Amino acid sequence: MKLCIIGSGYVGLVSGACFAEVGHNVICVDNNAKKVEQLRAGKVPIYEPGLEDLLHRNVAAKRLHFTTSTEEGVDGSDVVFIAVPTPPQPDGSVDLSYIEKVAREISAVLKPGQYRVIVDKSTVPVKTGEKVADTIRRYNKGGAEFDVVSNPEFLREGCAVPDLMKPDRIVIGGNSERAVAMMQKIYEPFMAPVLVTDINSAELIKHAANSFLALKISYINAVARICEASGADVEKVADGIGSDKRIGRNFLNAGIGYGGSCFPKDIAAFIAISEDLGVPFTLLKEVEKINHSQRERFLSKIRESLWVLKDKKIAVWGLAFKPDTDDVRCSVAIDLVNDLLKEGAEVTVYDPKGTEKALEFDLIKGAKVAKTPLEAASGAEALIIATEWKEFTTVDLGELKKVMHTSLIFDGRNLLNPDTVRAAGFQYTSIGRS
Numbered sequence: 001m002k003l004c005i006i007g008s009g010y011v012g013l014v015s016g017a018c019f020a021e022v023g024h025n026v027i028c029v030d031n032n033a034k035k036v037e038q039l040r041a042g043k044v045p046i047y048e049p050g051l052e053d054l055l056h057r058n059v060a061a062k063r064l065h066f067t068t069s070t071e072e073g074v075d076g077s078d079v080v081f082i083a084v085p086t087p088p089q090p091d092g093s094v095d096l097s098y099i100e101k102v103a104r105e106i107s108a109v110l111k112p113g114q115y116r117v118i119v120d121k122s123t124v125p126v127k128t129g130e131k132v133a134d135t136i137r138r139y140n141k142g143g144a145e146f147d148v149v150s151n152p153e154f155l156r157e158g159c160a161v162p163d164l165m166k167p168d169r170i171v172i173g174g175n176s177e178r179a180v181a182m183m184q185k186i187y188e189p190f191m192a193p194v195l196v197t198d199i200n201s202a203e204l205i206k207h208a209a210n211s212f213l214a215l216k217i218s219y220i221n222a223v224a225r226i227c228e229a230s231g232a233d234v235e236k237v238a239d240g241i242g243s244d245k246r247i248g249r250n251f252l253n254a255g256i257g258y259g260g261s262c263f264p265k266d267i268a269a270f271i272a273i274s275e276d277l278g279v280p281f282t283l284l285k286e287v288e289k290i291n292h293s294q295r296e297r298f299l300s301k302i303r304e305s306l307w308v309l310k311d312k313k314i315a316v317w318g319l320a321f322k323p324d325t326d327d328v329r330c331s332v333a334i335d336l337v338n339d340l341l342k343e344g345a346e347v348t349v350y351d352p353k354g355t356e357k358a359l360e361f362d363l364i365k366g367a368k369v370a371k372t373p374l375e376a377a378s379g380a381e382a383l384i385i386a387t388e389w390k391e392f393t394t395v396d397l398g399e400l401k402k403v404m405h406t407s408l409i410f411d412g413r414n415l416l417n418p419d420t421v422r423a424a425g426f427q428y429t430s431i432g433r434s
């Protein structure tokens with residue numbers, strides 16, 4: 001099928017590449033001319049494992065194209081996906097101005113006699129589909145024929161390509177049989193279970209799913225506190241409760257809290273949506289509260305050992321909000337670096353992929369940047385692990401001990417094995433484990 005994707009961010013670009021990979025003809029539209037030029041030249045603006053290959057292969061096969069023109073995209077496509085950002089506003093509610101603008105742009109180029117399915121792929125509050133349809137109808141002069149469908153995306157950064165190619169489920173929310181049938185056809189090659197719902201339910205599924213996952217994380221972080229107070233081990237507790245199929249072990253990893261461009265924003269949005277609808281979701285406020293205080297508790301442990309942070313040389317491994325991505329948006333690691341800097345510590349950071357973006361967006365002003373984990377740790381009085389990159393588990397502990405000034409490790413992601421690290425002569429502190 002001929003597909004148009006408006007917005008070439010994480011979701012738009014990876015979706016476009018995966019749709020092309022299964023044989024669809026895809027045109028990606030982005031209003032950033034520089035980005036479009038880069039993509040045409042084969043340069044991928046984000047780090048996502050497997051994406052570069054996918055893009056090159058499908059551009060070469062002429063199934064994947066890039067343009068700045070919404071008209072070109074909409075004109076030549078059966079289905080138009082909206083995948084533009086839906087950033088948070090200061091009060092937590094969602095800024096839908098990009099969605100509204102794109103709806104108007106689509107409306108301006110929809111021609112009579114051309115049926116189009118317009119798909120909301122961005123994460124949006126429930127009832128946005130209705131608003132998109134109203135907007136397109138209001139601004140279109142020629143009575144164009146179209147239907148709006150909600151098709152939320154569940155990919156995780158860092159494993160976006162496999163998540164998209166082999167999804168657990170595909171959610172299609174639509175009130176028109178014709179539109180839903182076209183969507184089912186698009187997804188046929190993925191051979192995944194498809195759940196068809198009304199538009200509002202599909203939109204709600206996305207916010208409810210992300211909020212539930214965040215709730216799992218805050219739950220285990222709260223349990224980790226009880227483990228610390230009682231001498232239990234949160235990893236063992238997570239294994240024990242997670243092996244109950246009804247609970248599941250995933251997303252029960254205790255740490256310094258969730259971050260990234262999705263969870264903090266989506267939980268705040270779901271709280272705002274529920275309040276708007278007159279049914280405040282107060283449980284989620286507690287989820288947020290626990291998440292924020294995880295970092296503060298971790299800092300207290302560092303202060304407890306180092307006493308004064310001012311002028312202390314501290315190495316931080318990790319800047320990305322999680323491993324296998326260069327994304328540093330709303331990263332707890334970055335917040336931690338800034339907390340340390342604010343208290344006067346001398347911070348040296350190392351991240352395998354995230355440093356460039358952290359510097360580009362000026363997020364770690366005052367920190368020194370190292371090229372290897374050992375370089376960062378050289379002369380340090382404490383080492384903090386803030387992102388669980390696999391690379392950190394391969395660092396030779398003997399070497400690490402030699403280069404550090406004092407042997408303190410604070411593992412905010414429970415990445416290392418406490419026994420191994422202590423046997424190598426370190427004083428080791430992690431989350432929910434003694």
Ligand code: UGA
Nearest residue numbers: 153154155156157251252253255257258259260262321322
């Ligand atoms: C999340 C969801 O997992 C995706 O399903 C969803 O499509 C996406 O948001 C989105 O809304 O677009 P993502 O933000 O890429 O994906 O990252 P996750 O793997 O979910 O991790 C989010 C945060 O939770 C990270 O900071 C991670 O370190 C933290 N986390 C995750 C924990 O602290 N503990 C865990 O057990 C799992």
